[in-house]
Amino acid sequence: MDIQTTDFKRCTVLKTNGRIDGSNAPQLSQELKAIIANGVKNIVFDMTDVNFMASAGWWVLIDTQKTCKPGGELVLANIDQGIKDSLNLVGMGSYFKTFEDVTAAVGYF
């Protein structure tokens, strides 16, 4: 799993690609925890190139959101329609602000 992070003035953007499932969700979790350990609680997850996310990935995002709030927030940018539909189906979509593109998500903070 290739994960890149970019620091901005008021937030950090994390980007990865492909699928997130039980095999690599722990790695995503580690990366997000490392960002938070650096004192950053405003995080944009750039999902432009993520085409599949199983519930193992969602739990990582839920845990991260719980850690970031209050005082910070994890937001999702450019989320795939299939992932968005399944998140909404189980009522988890409401836990995250979503943005059409990364620029808008960074601008939110």
Add this chain to the structure above:
Amino acid sequence: MPTKRFTCSLNNLEQICDYVTHYAVQAGLNDSEVYAVQLAVDEASTNIIEHGYGQECPSRIDITCDVQDDGLKVVIYDDAEPFNPESVPEPEVNVPLEDIKPRGLGMFLMRQMMDEVNYESNKAMGNTLTMVKHRTKRKVSK
């Protein structure tokens, strides 16, 4: 009906997904239906590996894909400990963020994503999970 054997490893989830995707597309499912099959099969396989076998091991997960007139039937066989699907608690959905607990979501998703979900277990055959996704009826242009 093609059946493929996978060993019990989370690292095989992508191969499992690719395998069922091939037949989901062949069955004429649309993008959203294909995603539903991918997610349901991924959740089922993850449950077998993490909760059924309890660990990564050489044991089998056999997957049969049956392209039918109106969609796709996926059958997953394993030899893990049997379980009672009714014993899996329904996840609490639409609750405040701080109250949500990571449990029961895999089974819930399978039921939501697929049109039919049936689980059977016996000593001779092991566990058999059958899931069906129907193709949406589309207008045929003339």
